[in-house]
Amino acid sequence: MDAREEIYVLIDRYLNNQLNKAEREAFEEKCKSDPELAQALILQTQAEYAVRSASREQRKQQFNQEFDRLHSQGKIFPLRQNTWILLSAAAVLILLLVAFWGNLFSPSYSPEELFAQNFEPLQIDTDRNVSASSKINSIWREAGNFYTIGEFDQAIMLMEEVVEDSLFKSQAQPHFYLGMSYLQTYQKSENQDQSILQKAVEQFEKISEESVYREKAEWYQALAYLGMGNKEAAKVLLKKMMDYGHHYKDKQIREIWDQL
């Protein structure tokens, strides 16, 4: 391998993040003091970019063609805008009829009643270990045991400690089950203190969009709003879930929406 090829390989490894931290830093330092190496890096990055972006474009075209092929064979049916306008008009008409009919013959429920009808307790995951210190993990497991046997006050006390841990803070699972514990405490309590529901909402809001718990959290957050009698906040969230094509409790989401 000649010197030129050696530089090519070095830059290739750099661009594919195959150098370790020390090698990477040394390489960058060298580029700052060696204009020839810096120029080689610029040129190779440009060439690599040209290849990668052209490859992506080519692959995109291939898959788009596959989409169009299946579409033309009638295997998928994306609806055209004008079809949607007609369908929307028909849907509005049907909704008006249903609403009129419903007012005459169906009982209407308050948001609080909708919460009570739709809230279902959820079992805690059996895989409850989250990466953290062994002490926090053991508190987390203990909290899970209390949750499982329905001792939610105890579970809340421990989970509140867990979510303060620096590693746990960023993880969805403890926030989700702490929120669930608040909801179940609320449901079991006689005086039904709505500030408990607000605490549940705060925990659900901490769960990121990318989390696997997100859909469930949005559903239970909407129920918490209903429990608080906050119809508008519940509607905003339900609408968002329907727009985003929620897979969790899809049918119930639409039923509550219709009721509201």
Added chain:
Amino acid sequence: MLGQKTVSDQELIQALKSGGAAKERYEYLLYRLHMDFVRKRPRKYKLTDEEARDAYTDAFLIVIDHITSGRFRGESSIKTYLSRIFRNKCVDRARKNSTIKVDWMDEFPDLEDTSKDFLRKMIGEEMVAGLRKHLEAIGEKCKELLLLSGSGFSPQEVAEKMGFKTPKSASSQRYKCMEKLKQEIEKYTNPG
């Protein structure tokens, strides 16, 4: 089993990571499995069918990259993961005529953030504009080879597809083609 909608995430991930013909087959399978997202797309973004299809394909290609590179850690199902990226791509599409610009660094997803900053300081956005056209000047064979490797095919797979005797020959040819491409770019950027 291929062709059935019951294919598990584990089976998909295994096939996509294994490379070769299995990877290609399962890519198409995964693509077809969730094409219905296009029909069920959020209406509020007011995308045309074509824009939604593009957003879906973009999202799909990102998911394939993330699965094969190991960035997808299986914390959610592939379907949920794809659905979320698709939704983000729909938002990008809806804003495309206003402020959103594609970051050229997206083509280097493996780089550490510090290296991205370092390269950004060295290479301005204008220096990567219009570079793809130089691929047309290096000959069909070179172009094909570079596009295959750029699509994630290993030297072994490139050798099989292009009839090289060994993966090493494919790598060696790739080096030569990259040198040709660099010369073309250099001619354009430093005409003197």
